[in-house]
Amino acid sequence: AETRWCSCDLHFSGCGDPRDLFVGFKRARVCCPIPRQALGRGLRRIGFEFIHRSRMSSLEEPLGLGDLPKLSINRLGRFCQSACRSTADDRSTGNYTPSNSGNNQTLFHSTSHSWHLQGQYTDSSCNGVDMEFRTLPQKVSWDLPRFVKVVEVGPRDGLQNEKNIVPTSVKIELIHKLVASGLSVVEATSFVSPRWVPQLADAKDVLEGIQHAPNVRFPVLTPNLRGFEAAVAAGAKEVAVFASASESFSKSNINCTIEESLARYRDVTSAAKKHGIRIRGYVSCVVGCPVEGAVHPSKVAYVAKELYDMGCVEISLGDTIGVGTPGRVVPMLEAVMAVVPADKLAVHFHDTYGQALANILVSLQMGIGVVDSSVSGLGGCPYAKGATGNVATEDVVYMLHGLGIETNVDLGKLMDAGDYICKHLDRPSGSKTATALCRLTA
Known part of the structure; x- marks a missing residue:
């Protein structure tokens, strides 16, 4: 025919x-x-x-x-x-x-x-x-990546603020559901002092209870060498370190100056290299600080470059209090990308002012291919006033799929994971996508 x-x-x-x-x-x-x-x-x-x-x-x-x-x-x-x-x-x-x-x-x-x-x-x-x-508008530059890696931080960043202790079994089941949705990186927990973050006192048990799936990474936050050693003893294969671009926030969050924190992390990265363990770096307050206000892009670039030079294979840039807008994110990324390759960077936006998705989109247009998010929009930094509102993973995935970008994430299964933890916490989902789709299918 x-x-x-x-x-x-x-x-x-x-x-x-x-x-x-x-x-x-x-x-x-x-x-x-x-x-x-x-x-x-x-x-x-x-x-x-x-x-x-x-x-x-x-x-x-x-x-x-x-x-x-x-x-x-x-x-x-x-x-x-x-x-x-x-x-x-x-x-x-x-x-x-x-x-x-x-x-x-x-x-x-x-x-x-x-x-x-x-x-x-x-x-x-x-x-x-x-x-x-x-179609996508013709007057806009849609130079977007084909694939975006979504890093799920809900089990750690999402739950660390919860006042009521979440049972270890619930945390483990949440992680399993997130992995089942197709997420390849799930930040599992943090080896910090239980005095500072009691919600994550069961870090060892959580890590031991995870069924390690092939091609899935479970980084854990380690604030110092002691935390790193505890994580390694529990079987961690990847760790993360956490620095700030704001001097004041560094002192209030981890009780040391920026330079002191970087010195600590050099010890951690040195030990990690000996064990063959991958290291991820975080930079907080990349746009604004709850104490100092606006943070200059050069400060962010300096900390990111230090983390990169000491061996961090990926550096996540976090808008800790969610004050960023595309107009402020662009110069920050330009400064950082001048000293760290774009393929070594990730973005971590909070949605406090409703700007997270817009900031993610402009980051993608600038060449970023890794995005941090939290299932159902759970979490925020416990030491940053008004910082609640991690961008919801469901909303990020929905936007990426709408742009024709692959994620390997099944949105339906991801919503199941969000529904599971929200029911346990007895609260509605913080994801607009999950809320809307649940109404349509009810």
Whole structure:
């Protein structure tokens, strides 16, 4: 059978970026010979939101509204012939060329780009399906990574503030559920003095109770050499150290100056290298301090460079009190990236002022590929007033999937983990995504 364009006049405009691809169609009912799975895969890879009315999307796909056809139809109603006319004929622009191979026709972008496959068309028939396509704005630079590693900090950073002690068994089960969702890095606990953080006094038992899965890392926070030795004795394979870009916060949080903390961590990193243990570094107060106010980017860059030079393989930049905005995050990242490679950096934003997702997005656009978050938005720093509000992992994953970025995380299973811990804590989820989707599926 001959491969042909469908009767609904589906067109592809010749734009410079595949993710700016504009798909126009004259009819809401599409009846072209396009396999549903191939079309869905192709469009998701180039940043499209694809709503398939005939099939309920899994929760790991953003906006899984297959059970709400009315909403989809209403949106499709806005796509009229005049509004959706393609901007140019592809054959005249030359930006896209068809490549025929047997019964398949594949469109490739002719310019150099990391996103190649645009869509695949075969001769297999396709029943009428109501679909919605939506592009990313063309005037925005969407230079985003293909994959983002999500670092889950809920079991440590999320629970350390809880006044009522969470049973060890609950912590272990939470970690197992988080791993089951596809998260490859889960910060399990902290080997700090129980006097300072009593919630994490069971660090040894938690670490011993984790079923170590292949390709999953469980870093633990170690504030000094004693904590490091205790972590190693408990079986830790990765540790994290915690410095601050604010002198005042360093003194109030870990009772020492910045330079004193860095000296401590040199001892820890030296010992870790001897044991072959991976080290992750944190820098707190990268935008603002609850005591000093605004923190200059040069201070953040200095601490990050020191941690990098002493052997930290990844450095997480934390907006401890959540005061950052994209306008303040950009100069901070520019300063740090001048001295530390971008692929060695992560971002850790609190959502105190509702800016976390915006800050994460601009960080991704600047080349960051690792994001810290906490399931259900649990936690914050116990020594930073008003610092509650870790960005919810569910919200981060939903946004990333909506941008066509892979995470290997199943949003439905992640929501199950959040529901589990929230029920134990007897509180609603701090994730807007989880709250909204639970309402839709109730």
